[in-house]
Amino acid sequence: MLDDAEISRILVIAAHPDDVDFGAAGTIARWTDAGIDVSYCIVTNGDAGGSDLSVSRADMVAIRQGEQTTAAKQVGVTDLHFLGYPDGLVEPTIGLRRDLARVIRLLRPDRVVCQSPERNYVRMGVSHPDHRAVGSAALDAVYPDARNPFAFPELLAQERLEPWTVREVWISGSPAPTEYVDITETFPRKVAALRSHVSQIRDPDGLEAMLRERVARTAAQAGLPEGRLAEAFQVLQAG
Numbered sequence: 277m278l279d280d281a282e283i284s285r286i287l288v289i290a291a292h293p294d295d296v297d298f299g300a301a302g303t304i305a306r307w308t309d310a311g312i313d314v315s316y317c318i319v320t321n322g323d324a325g326g327s328d329l330s331v332s333r334a335d336m337v338a339i340r341q342g343e344q345t346t347a348a349k350q351v352g353v354t355d356l357h358f359l360g361y362p363d364g365l366v367e368p369t370i371g372l373r374r375d376l377a378r379v380i381r382l383l384r385p386d387r388v389v390c391q392s393p394e395r396n397y398v399r400m401g402v403s404h405p406d407h408r409a410v411g412s413a414a415l416d417a418v419y420p421d422a423r424n425p426f427a428f429p430e431l432l433a434q435e436r437l438e439p440w441t442v443r444e445v446w447i448s449g450s451p452a453p454t455e456y457v458d459i460t461e462t463f464p465r466k467v468a469a470l471r472s473h474v475s476q477i478r479d480p481d482g483l484e485a486m487l488r489e490r491v492a493r494t495a496a497q498a499g500l501p502e503g504r505l506a507e508a509f510q511v512l513q514a515g
């Protein structure tokens with residue numbers, strides 16, 4: 277696994293506004309504190325989110341982009357790319373692979389964080405079909421699309437985007453995590469990030485306790501002492 281000192285830029289690819297914050301905000305705060313540039317690429321516009329039937333879907337798109345932008349600031353991230361795919365309908369298409377390869381070539385990250393294409397049979401919510409589709413397309417974009425000059429040749433010929441080799445991938449929501457990050461110190465910023473998704477929170481009073489319970493369970497899985505909090509990833513060498 278690469279030392280964070282070898283990493284200058286990280287790209288986080290996620291299906292929906294708020295996925296990044298549930299899966300990785302505590303870890304991302306640690307990375308930005310260490311001086312690493314982190315960017316987000318959010319694939320869908322989030323228009324199937326929330327439970328308020330009086331909010332138009334067009335309004336919901338703008339609301340959720342604003343919420344994700346506010347959430348990102350809580351953990352030191354200001355560079356966000358929204359691809360605008362319809363929420364709930366994502367498939368791991370060639371077109372999505374090209375769109376993700378474009379963002380990878382544009383930003384040239386050393387490490388990519390994405391969701392798991394595998395179904396997690398322990399926690400149903402992490403395996404939303406959009407998460408699995410985006411995870412699958414993101415891994416394909418890392419290898420081979422972004423690095424192969426003959427994959428989507430128009431990216432190079434028309435957009436002047438040189439091939440780029442990502443060195444490492446961290447998969448969030450994996451059924452087989454290999455790396456646990458202690459987020460005890462950054463947990464308040466993870467909570468603040470998640471509180472930013474106002475349109476998605478049904479129980480604001482219970483949010484912090486729900487999150488704490490979840491990351492405490494992850495820390496216990498990692499064998500960390502009582503009272504510590506953690507996020508989990510499956511890390512794979514990519515280049």
Ligand SMILES: [Zn+2]
Pocket residue numbers: 291292295404407
């Ligand atoms: Zn999601």
